[in-house]
Amino acid sequence: MAKLGVIGVGAMGGAIVRGLIASGQLPAADILAFNRTRERMHSLEDEFSLPVAPDAATVAKQVKYLLLGVKPYMIAPLLDDLGDALAAKPVVISVAAGKPIATIEAHLPEQTPVVRVMPNVNAQINQSMSGIAANQYVSEEALAEVRAMFDAIGKTALVPEDHFAAFAALAGCSPAWIYRLIDALAQAGVAHGFKKEEATRIVAQAVAGSAQNVLENLPQGLNPQALVDQVCSPAGTTVAGLLAMEDAGFSAAARAAVNAAVARDQELSAS
Numbered sequence: 001m002a003k004l005g006v007i008g009v010g011a012m013g014g015a016i017v018r019g020l021i022a023s024g025q026l027p028a029a030d031i032l033a034f035n036r037t038r039e040r041m042h043s044l045e046d047e048f049s050l051p052v053a054p055d056a057a058t059v060a061k062q063v064k065y066l067l068l069g070v071k072p073y074m075i076a077p078l079l080d081d082l083g084d085a086l087a088a089k090p091v092v093i094s095v096a097a098g099k100p101i102a103t104i105e106a107h108l109p110e111q112t113p114v115v116r117v118m119p120n121v122n123a124q125i126n127q128s129m130s131g132i133a134a135n136q137y138v139s140e141e142a143l144a145e146v147r148a149m150f151d152a153i154g155k156t157a158l159v160p161e162d163h164f165a166a167f168a169a170l171a172g173c174s175p176a177w178i179y180r181l182i183d184a185l186a187q188a189g190v191a192h193g194f195k196k197e198e199a200t201r202i203v204a205q206a207v208a209g210s211a212q213n214v215l216e217n218l219p220q221g222l223n224p225q226a227l228v229d230q231v232c233s234p235a236g237t238t239v240a241g242l243l244a245m246e247d248a249g250f251s252a253a254a255r256a257a258v259n260a261a262v263a264r265d266q267e268l269s270a271s
């Protein structure tokens with residue numbers, strides 16, 4: 001029996017598999033994977049000799065933990081198709097946005113343990129921020145094992161399910177928004193004469209350093225605005241840029257992004 005089965009090895013499933021193996025948390029031999037299009041797993045098979053099952057039911061029957069890496073709308077049909085293959089009640093791990101535990105439970109044998117996780121794409125480099133919630137059938141030992149898997153690919157937090165949509169926006173979606181910010185700043189650098197690659201490297205290092213500085217100062221109670229104030233010299237360049245950013249709606253845009261993502265999560269939950 002493999003420890004972890006993964007059905008759907010796309011962007012997120014692949015990032016998790018890659019991160020788990022690369023971090024040493026799970027050897028490839030302890031994983032059994034199935035993806036609808038096998039070609040999508042070729043790089044993992046070549047790089048790590050990832051064991052691959054002939055179908056999803058084989059994965060479900062042979063693993064202790066079963067990670068569903070398919071799109072949210074595929075969760076219900078996939079579980080319905082699996083049917084009896086789930087009779088042994090593996091611990092089901094869902095990373096699907098907008099799919100509450102109760103919705104997943106409705107397509108599983110009664111009292112199946114379910115863990116809901118919201119990772120992010122930075123799992124690819126073991127830098128995810130993952131939120132975790134579990135139903136009452138997940139033992140403490142199983143929850144600790146699932147948490148250890150996601151700790152191996154970044155940081156984790158236990159999140160009450162009613163905060164999951166907001167968590168997903170802050171941690172699951174925000175990498176895309178930050179990538180866009182990096183690209184926008186780099187593009188502005190190009191307008192001032194930098195090559196795109198050079199500008200991107202400069203901005204990415206500034207963003208990485210800024211995030212690290214926030215994390216290191218939080219335990220001392222110093223919030224990001226205090227760091228903003230440290231950078232803004234009186235009558236200086238930063239405050240001029242900051243005010244221009246706010247005039248263009250920067251903070252309002254950040255709030256709007258979070259609110260739209262939460263609203264979309266709620267739509268997905270209702271569908």
Ligand SMILES: NC(=O)C1=CN([C@@H]2O[C@H](COP(=O)(O)OP(=O)(O)OC[C@H]3O[C@@H](n4cnc5c(N)ncnc54)[C@H](OP(=O)(O)O)[C@@H]3O)[C@@H](O)[C@H]2O)C=CC1
Nearest residue numbers: 008009010011012035036037069070071072095096097121
């Ligand atoms: N991308 C992200 O940053 C994040 C995604 N998520 C969640 O992760 C989940 C997956 O999203 P993402 O990785 O982006 O999507 P992808 O489309 O990249 O991956 C989904 C994978 O599932 C495969 N698949 C679909 N149906 C089946 C099936 N019946 N059996 C086996 N494999 C199947 C697809 O195969 P094929 O190659 O044939 O299409 C594809 O490789 C979603 O639920 C999403 O909400 C959560 C947090 C962040």
Ligand SMILES: O=C(O)[C@@H]1CCC=N1
Nearest residue numbers: 096097120168172173
């Ligand atoms: O866009 C999505 O729906 C998924 C969930 C969080 C990140 N990507």
